[in-house]
Amino acid sequence: MRRTVFPHRLLPWLLLAPQLAITLIFFYWPAAQAFRQSMLKEDPFGLSSTFVGLANFRKVLSDPNYLNSVQVTAVFSASVAFLAMSIALFLAVQAEKIIRGKGFYRTLMIWPYAVAPAIAGMLWLFMFNPSFGTLARPLRVMGINWNPLLNADHAMILIIAAATWKQISYNFLFFVAGLQAIPRSLLEAAAIDGASRRHSFWTITFPLLAPTTFFLLVVNTVYALFDTFGIIHAVTGGGPGKATETLVYKVYNDGFVNLIMGESAAQSVILMVIVIALTAFQFRFIERRVHYG
Amino acid sequence: MARILLNDVRKSYSGNQVIHGISIDIPDGEFVVIVGPSGCGKSTLLRMVAGLEAITSGTLEIGGKVVNDLEPRERDIAMVFQNYALYPHMSVRENMAYGLKIAKMPKDQIEAQVAKAARMLELEPYLDRKPRALSGGQRQRVAMGRALVREPSAFLLDEPLSNLDAKLRVQMRLQIKEMHLRTGQTTLYVTHDQVEAMTLADRLIVMNKGVAEQIATPLEVYQTPATEFVAGFIGSPAMNIFTVEAEAGGVTLPGGHRLPLSGLPAGSLRLGLRPEHLNLAETGQPAIPVDLRSVERLGADAFGYGVIAGSDAAMTLRLPGTTQAQRGDRVDVAPDPQHLHVFDPTDGRRLENF
Numbered sequence: 001m002r003r004t005v006f007p008h009r010l011l012p013w014l015l016l017a018p019q020l021a022i023t024l025i026f027f028y029w030p031a032a033q034a035f036r037q038s039m040l041k042e043d044p045f046g047l048s049s050t051f052v053g054l055a056n057f058r059k060v061l062s063d064p065n066y067l068n069s070v071q072v073t074a075v076f077s078a079s080v081a082f083l084a085m086s087i088a089l090f091l092a093v094q095a096e097k098i099i100r101g102k103g104f105y106r107t108l109m110i111w112p113y114a115v116a117p118a119i120a121g122m123l124w125l126f127m128f129n130p131s132f133g134t135l136a137r138p139l140r141v142m143g144i145n146w147n148p149l150l151n152a153d154h155a156m157i158l159i160i161a162a163a164t165w166k167q168i169s170y171n172f173l174f175f176v177a178g179l180q181a182i183p184r185s186l187l188e189a190a191a192i193d194g195a196s197r198r199h200s201f202w203t204i205t206f207p208l209l210a211p212t213t214f215f216l217l218v219v220n221t222v223y224a225l226f227d228t229f230g231i232i233h234a235v236t237g238g239g240p241g242k243a244t245e246t247l248v249y250k251v252y253n254d255g256f257v258n259l260i261m262g263e264s265a266a267q268s269v270i271l272m273v274i275v276i277a278l279t280a281f282q283f284r285f286i287e288r289r290v291h292y293g
Numbered sequence: 294m295a296r297i298l299l300n301d302v303r304k305s306y307s308g309n310q311v312i313h314g315i316s317i318d319i320p321d322g323e324f325v326v327i328v329g330p331s332g333c334g335k336s337t338l339l340r341m342v343a344g345l346e347a348i349t350s351g352t353l354e355i356g357g358k359v360v361n362d363l364e365p366r367e368r369d370i371a372m373v374f375q376n377y378a379l380y381p382h383m384s385v386r387e388n389m390a391y392g393l394k395i396a397k398m399p400k401d402q403i404e405a406q407v408a409k410a411a412r413m414l415e416l417e418p419y420l421d422r423k424p425r426a427l428s429g430g431q432r433q434r435v436a437m438g439r440a441l442v443r444e445p446s447a448f449l450l451d452e453p454l455s456n457l458d459a460k461l462r463v464q465m466r467l468q469i470k471e472m473h474l475r476t477g478q479t480t481l482y483v484t485h486d487q488v489e490a491m492t493l494a495d496r497l498i499v500m501n502k503g504v505a506e507q508i509a510t511p512l513e514v515y516q517t518p519a520t521e522f523v524a525g526f527i528g529s530p531a532m533n534i535f536t537v538e539a540e541a542g543g544v545t546l547p548g549g550h551r552l553p554l555s556g557l558p559a560g561s562l563r564l565g566l567r568p569e570h571l572n573l574a575e576t577g578q579p580a581i582p583v584d585l586r587s588v589e590r591l592g593a594d595a596f597g598y599g600v601i602a603g604s605d606a607a608m609t610l611r612l613p614g615t616t617q618a619q620r621g622d623r624v625d626v627a628p629d630p631q632h633l634h635v636f637d638p639t640d641g642r643r644l645e646n647f
Contacts, residue, residue: 185378188345193392193443194366203391207382291382 031272037265044259056266065242066250066267073246076160077224083164085216088171089209093201095172096179106176113169117227121234124162148236152243155236159244162235163228171216178212179205210290218282225275247271295356295369295446295479296321297342302351304337304503312338313503314351319496324473324480328490329500330526335483336451338500342481343372343449356446371440372449375456377432379424385411385435386420392443410438413472430461441472448473448480454489466492487527491515499523517634521641524565524634530596534565535606536638546581548603552628553579557635558644565634568596568611571626580625583608587620597624 006012038056040049060066095105112120127135130147139146148154182205190200206213229248232238238245238253245253251271255264297319304312312334319325327335340346342353344365352359360368371392380388386407393403411417414434424432433453440448453469454462470493473480484490490497491511499507499514499522507519518524524532537544539557544564546552574580582602589596597610597618610626618624635644 183376183378185374185376186380188343188365189372189374189378189380189439190391191345191365192343192370192372193439194395195391196366199395204380210382 034265034268034272037261038269039262040265041262046259046261049262052262056262057270060263060266060270065245068242069245069247069250072156072242072244073225073248076156076163076228076244076246077221079160080163080167080224080228081217081220083160084167084220085171085213087164088168088216089175089213091168092172092175092179093205095176106172109172110169112166113173115166117166117230118234120166121159121162121231124158124165124231125235128158148240150240152240155240155244159228159232159235162231163224166231167220167223171220174212174216175209178209182208207291214282214287214290217286218279221278221282222275225271247274296354297447297479297481298352298354299342300352300354302338302341302353303349304334304341304346305349310349311503312341312349315498315505316351317498317505317508319479319481321479322477324482324493324495325498326482326484326490326494326496327498327500328484328487328526331485333500334503335485335498335500339372339449339451339481339483342447343370344368369446370449371443371445371447373436373440373451373453375452377424377436377456379432379435379439381424384421384423385416385427385438388424388435389439389442392439396443406442407438410442413441414438414468429457430465433457433461433465437469437472441476446479448476448478450480450482452483452485455484455486462489469493487529491527497527499526501526517643518565519643521563521565521636521643524636524643528567530568530609530611532565532567532634533571533606533608534563534634534636535601537562537564546601546604547606548582548601550581550601550603551579552581554630554633561638562644563636563638563641565636566628567632567634568609570629570632571610572629573612574625574627578627580627581608583610583624583626585610585618585620585622585624588612588616588618590614599624 039051039053041052042049091109098105127133128148130136130149136146146154148158186204187200190204195203226248232244232246232249236244238249251264251267254260254267299315299317301314301316302312303310303314315338327338329335337346341348344363348361353361355368380391389407389410390403393406411420414437416434416438419427419431454465457465466489482493494511497509497511497514498505501522507514507523514523514527518527521534525534535547537546539562540559542555543551543553544557583599584602585597585599587598593614595612595614595616597612599608600606601608602623610624612618636642637644
C-alpha cells in the first residue's frame with residue numbers, strides 16, 4: 001500500500017473533518033440516543049423516565065404485532081427489491097436495442113426517480129383507490145373485487161407496485177451503464193460460438209453485470225426497508241389492520257403516534273442490527289460470487 | 294472445411310457505400326489475407342463474412358450455401374478478435390469449451406477436444422486460470438484455441454497479432470502458419486502488416502477505400518502490382534513513385550534528368566522503382582543522381598533517403614551494408630530495366646505491354 005505523506009500531521013484530519021462531522025451528527029449521535037432511550041421507560045407526558053434494562057426489547061420481541069411486522073417487511077422488501085431490479089434490467093436490455101431516440105427513451109425512464117415518495121404514493125392512490133381510483137373501476141369491471149382499503153393482499157400489492165415503480169428508474173440507470181461497459185466483441189464472440197441471444201445474455205451479460213447487480217441489491221434492500229416510508233404512509237398508512245405495517249412504519253407509529261418512546265427506540269435498534277447483519281451477509285456470501293472485471 | 298465465395302459483396306451505412314463490390318472465390322483450405330491501411334474496410338469485410346455485419350447487396354456462400362441471411366452461429370465459422378474477446382469470468386478451459394457446450398457435445402469429448410487444443414498451443418498449465426491472469430501472448434493463444442476446438446468450416450482472424458510485441462508476433466505468425474498447414478482449414482486473415490500478409494497468405498486481397506485493388510499471390514502482388522496504391526503499399530521500404538514525361542527514346546525525370554527507356558507510351562506517366570531494384574551506376578551508364586538526406590545502416594543493408602537531384606521527388610535507395618555514402622553525398626543509381634512499374638497518372642492502373 002502506498003503511503004501518502006501530508007505536509008502537516010493535522011491536514012488529513014482537517015480534510016476528513018466535514019465527512020466525520022456529518023457521520024457523527026447524523027448517524028452516531030442519533031444511534032446512541034436510540035440506544036439510550038431503548039433502555040428507558042417514559043411516562044405518558046414525557047416528564048420522567050426510568051431505567052428498565054432490556055425490558056423494552058423483551059416486550060417488543062414477544063409482541064405478535066412486531067413479529068407480524070417482520071413478516072410484512074420481509075415480503076415487502078424482497079418483492080420490491082426483486083421486482084424493481086428485474087423489471088429495470090429487462091427495460092435496460094430493451095433500451096439497448098433501440099437505435100433511434102435512445103436518449104429520449106432513457107430520459108423518460110429516469111423521470112419517476114425525481115418524484116418524491118409521498119407524491120408517488122398519492123399518484124398510485126389516485127389510480128387505485130377503490131372509490132375514486134381511475135383504474136379501480138376497470139379492475140372491478142374485469143371481475144376483480146379490487147379493494148386495498150379492506151383486502152390485505154390488495155393493499156400489499158399496491159404498495160409493492162408503487163415502491164417498485166419509483167425505484168425502477170434508479171436501477172435502470174445503473175443497468176444501462178453496466179450494459180454499456182460490456183465489450184460488444186464478447187457478445188459477438190458468443191454469437192459466433194453458437195450462443196442464441198438468450199443464452200449469451202444468461203452466460204455472458206448477466207454474469208458480467210454482477211458487480212452492478214450486487215451493488216443494486218444492497219441499495220434496493222436498504223431502499224425497501226427505509227425509503228418506502230412515505231409511500232406506505234400516503235397509500236395505506238400501514239393498514240388495513242396492520243397488513244402493511246413494515247418495521248420502519250411501526251417504529252414511527254409506536255413512537256410518534258402512540259408515544260411509546262422506549263419500545264419504539266428498542267425497535268429501531270433492532271432494525272439497525274437487522275440492516276447491518278443483512279448488508280454484512282450480502283457482502284460476505286453474495287459478493288464472493290461477483291466477478292469484478 | 295469449405296469453399297467461400299463472395300460475389301459482388303457490398304456494404305452501405307445509411308446510403309454511404311463503404312465496400313464497393315468485392316468478388317473472390319476461395320477454394321477449400323486456402324489461406325487468404327486481407328491487407329490494407331486502417332479504414333480501408335478490411336475488418337468490415339471480414340465481419341460481413343462472419344455475419345456480424347449485414348451484407349447490403351451481393352451474395353456470400355460458405356460451403357456451397359448462400360449464408361447472407363444466416364446468423365453467425367448458423368454459418369459454422371470461428372473467429373479470433375483483435376482484442377481476443379475472451380470471456381473474463383470464465384477460466385481458459387471454460388472459454389474454450391463454451392462453444393462446444395452450446396453444440397451439446399458430450400462432456401468427455403469436450404474434455405478431449407480442449408485437451409488437444411491446449412497441448413497444441415502449450416496452454417496446459419493455464420487451463421484453470423482466468424484470462425486476466427494471462428500474458429498477452431497466452432490470451433492470444435486461448436483465443437486461437439477457442440476457435441480451433443470447434444473445428445469450423447472456416448477460420449476468420451481479425452488482426453490477431455496487432456496487440457503483441459514484435460518478438461511474440463514473429464513466433465505467433467509461425468505458429469499460425471504451422472497450424473494452417475496442420476488443419477488445412479479455409480482461413481481469412483485481416484491485417485495491416487505487410488510482413489504478416491506476405492508470409493502467411495496463399496493469396497492476398499489488397500484493399501483501399503472499400504475496393505479490392507488486387508487479388509493475387511503475394512509474389513504476383515510484389516512483382517506486378519495492379520495499381521499505384523498496391524505498388525506503394527506492398528514492399529518495404531516502399532516503392533519510389535514519381536511522375537515522368539515520356540517521349541520517343543526516353544523519359545524526363547523530375548529535375549530534368551533523362552533516362553533512355555524506350556517503348557513507353559508518350560505523355561505523362563507514373564514510374565515506380567523499388568529501392569532494391571536500383572543499383573549503383575557504373576561509369577558511363579545512364580543514371581539517376583540522388584542527393585542523400587540521411588542514411589540508415591542496418592548492418593546487412595543500408596537505406597539511403599534523399600531526393601532526385603534538382604527536384605523534390607523523394608527517393609529511397611537500398612545500398613550495401615558497407616557503403617561509405619553519407620548525408621549530403623550524391624549517388625548515381627541505375628534502374629534495373631526488368632523491374633520497371635508504370636502506372637496511368639489518372640486512374641493509377643498498371644500499364645503493361647510497352
